[in-house]
Amino acid sequence: MGLYQFFYEYFVVPIKENQGYNPVNTIVYAIILGIAVILLYKMLKRMDIRVEGRFFKALIPYIILGPLMRSMTDVGILPRTYLTVSPGGYFVIATFAIASLYVVWRHVGPGERLYPLYRDFGWILVGGLLFVLVINLDKVNFNWEVLKYFVPAIVIAEAVIWVLTKKVQLIGDNKTLFYTHFYDATTTFVGIQFLGYWEQHVLARWLIDTFGTAAVMYLEKFLILLPVVWILDRGMGDEDPDLINFVKLTIFILGFGPGTRNLLIMLMGG
Template identity: 70%
Template sequence: MGLYEFFYRYFVEPIKYNQGYNVVNTLVYALILGVAVLLLYKMLKRMRVKVDERFFVALMPYIILGPLMRSMTDIGLLPRTYLTVSPGGYFVIAGFAIASLFAVWRHLGPDDRLYPIYRDFGWVLVAGLLFIMVINWDRVSVRWDYFKYFLPSLLVAESFIWLLSRKFELVRNNKILFYTHFYDATTTFVGIQFFGFWEQHVLARTLMNLFGTPAVMYLEKLVIITLVIYVLDRLMTDEDPELINFVKLTVFILGFGPGTRNLLITLLR
């Protein structure tokens, strides 16, 4: 198998034929993500942009932009191309987020005004997509019965995290990450269990086939997030706190983004 055939089989065909992820592209995308996190962190340090609560709030519209664009693609309001489905769509959104930050920074420098202006520019982009959805609302229908499955499942899942947070300090200090990833697990569970969707990620798909239920997503999330947080909070205590914060921000995005995408593509059709 030549290089072109290898690339086409493992990277192009899964997108072209909506086959989901495989072991090869999953490992490559994970490597790209790891390198990107380190490079972006170094870029923020050179720009003297602090990874704190202000940055998190300013980044939220860009985090929402990804799942919104993907869901609009899946329901036919945006054309399905390599740049509007994952992972290409997330590269596009990341490009928008980085370019917007750099443009504002070039104008203001590391000034306190950078955060609200960067945030507002992101909300303008979100508003643009929402405008497209509104003017095409006659092409969209809503599964209102989705909430009778989603809300009870989410309540049970997040109550479990609340109970864990009362007993374990590691969970208590990182509740937002556990809550977010159990939200993601709930959207996956409801979409597959009650609405006939399927899992794209290779590890989760393997576990579901092994255990025979999408509820295994909760166990997968609990184990993986606990291990990641343990490494960050217990084994990397000598690292720059801002690097730890940036990695945790990435973990949040990896839960909130797919979870919101799952919610929207199941709710809307």
């Protein structure tokens, strides 16, 4: 098998035929993500931008852009191309976010003015996508029945995390990450268990097939997240706090982005 054929089979065909992820592209995308996290962290350090509350709030609209664009693609408002579905769509959004940050930083520097300007530019991009959505509402077949399953499931799931935050300090210290990933697990559980959707990721798909229920997503999330935050908080205590915060920010995005995408796709009938 030649290099082009290998790339076409494992990276192009899964997107063209909506096959989901396979072991090969999953590993490659994970490596790319790891490299990107390191490079972005070094970039922020050079720009003298701290990974803290102000930066997180300014980043929120860019985090919303990805799932919004993907859901609009799945309902036919945006064309389905490598640049509008995952992971290509997230590369596009990341490029917008990084380029916007650099432009604003070059204009005002790393001071207080950076964060509101960066945030507002992001909201302008979100507003543009929402405008496209509004003028194409005839292509959307809203399915509010989703909430009949989602609301009780999310209440129970997050209640479990709330109880655990009171019992386990490590979970309490990282409650936002656990709440976010159980939100993601809930959207997957509801979509697969009740609405006929399917899982695109290799490990999650295997677990669901093996256990016969999408509820196993909660266990998967918990068993992956717990050792990761333990390593970050206990095993990397001597590392730069900005690095740890940036890794946690990445973990948050990996939960909030797919979860919101799933919920929007179900609500919009994608």
